[in-house]
Amino acid sequence: MALETSVIQDKLTEQFGDKVTGFITIKDMFSFEVASDSMSGVMGFLKNDPELRFNFLTDVCGIHYPDNEKDRQFAVVYHMHNWFDNVRIRFKCFLDGENPEIETATTHFLSANWQERETYDFYGIIFKGHPQLKRILNMDEMVSFPMRKEYPMEDGGRTDKDDRFFGRITDNATN
C-alpha cells in the first residue's frame, strides 16, 4: 500500500510538533517547512522510521530570498525519496540572512557531501559538521558567493560590450 501524505504529516507532527509546519502538496509533491535547528532530527526520522523509509537524499540546494524578513533570507531545500513506496517529499529550512548556518546532512547521507559543498560555494551557507566544507565548482580564489542576488551575474572585465546597451549596473566593473 502506498504511503499516504496524511500518514507522513501525522507522524511528523506527533514527533516534532510545531517544528514542522506549512504542509502543502505542490505539483503532486508533498512539501513542508522544518525549523532549521531540527533539520537533522527530522531527516534522521524520515530516513529511519520503519514506515516512512525515505532512504534516498535526491537533492540539497540553496535559495536566496533577499526581500524576506531578516531571519528567513536563505533557504536550504532537501528532496527525499522513498524507494519502497516510490514517494518523494521536499522540505525547506529557512536561515538567517546575516549568519546562514545549518547542521550538515552528511551524518545521515554521505551523498550530501558534494551537494552541501556546492550550496556553500554558491550561497555561502555554512553546514556545521561537514567534513570538508570548501568550494567545489568555482575557483578557489573567488571571494563572492555568486548566486546571492547582491552579486552581479556578469563579469566586469568584459571590454567588448557597451554597458548602456546591455542593462548592466555600473558597479560590476570592479570585479
Place this chain on the structure above:
Amino acid sequence: MSNSEIKKTDIKMAETPEGYEGNGFFATKLDTVVGLARANSLWPLPFATSCCGIEFMATMASHYDVARFGSERMSFSPRQADMLLVMGTIAKKMAPILRQVYEQMSEPRWVIAVGACASSGGIFDTYSVLQGIDKVIPVDVYVPGCPPRPEQILDGIMKLQDIVKNESVRRRNSPEYKELLASYNIS
C-alpha cells in the same frame, strides 16, 4: 625554379622568397628562410573545450585537411608544439591551467583564439567564464564565429603563417615581445 615551371606541375611549392639569384646561387635573408620553414610546419596544440573543438576535428580530418598547411602533426605535448589553438569556453577555474600550458611551450610559440568564447567570452557574459583568453596569455590571431566553420579556422592558420613568415628569427629577444610577455607576468 621559375614560376612558369611551377604552374605546369601539380606539386605545390612554397613561393620563393625575395633574394638575389644568379648562375648556381641564390641568396636571401636567414629570417625569410627560417620563417618559410616555420610557417609551413606549424605543429598545433589543440586545446579544445567545446563545440569549436568539433569544428577543429573536421578541420584536421581529410575533408578540410589541415595537412595541406604543414600542420598535420598534432602535438598533445606543449613542449613540441608551435601553435596553441584554444577552442571553446575557458572557465576562470581553467585559466591557470591554460596559462601553464602556454608557459610550457618553447619558443617560438604562437596562439590562435578560435571562436567567440576564446576570443571574448562569447555568449557567456558571466562571473565564472574568462572573458577572452587574452586576459591570461597573448594571442596572435582571433578567429570569430560561434563556432567558426573549418574554412575560417584555416583562414586563421593562414593569417598566422603570414605573421610567422614576416617575423624576425630573434622575435623573443625584441623589446616589444619582452614587454608583451612581462605585461602577462610570463618570463
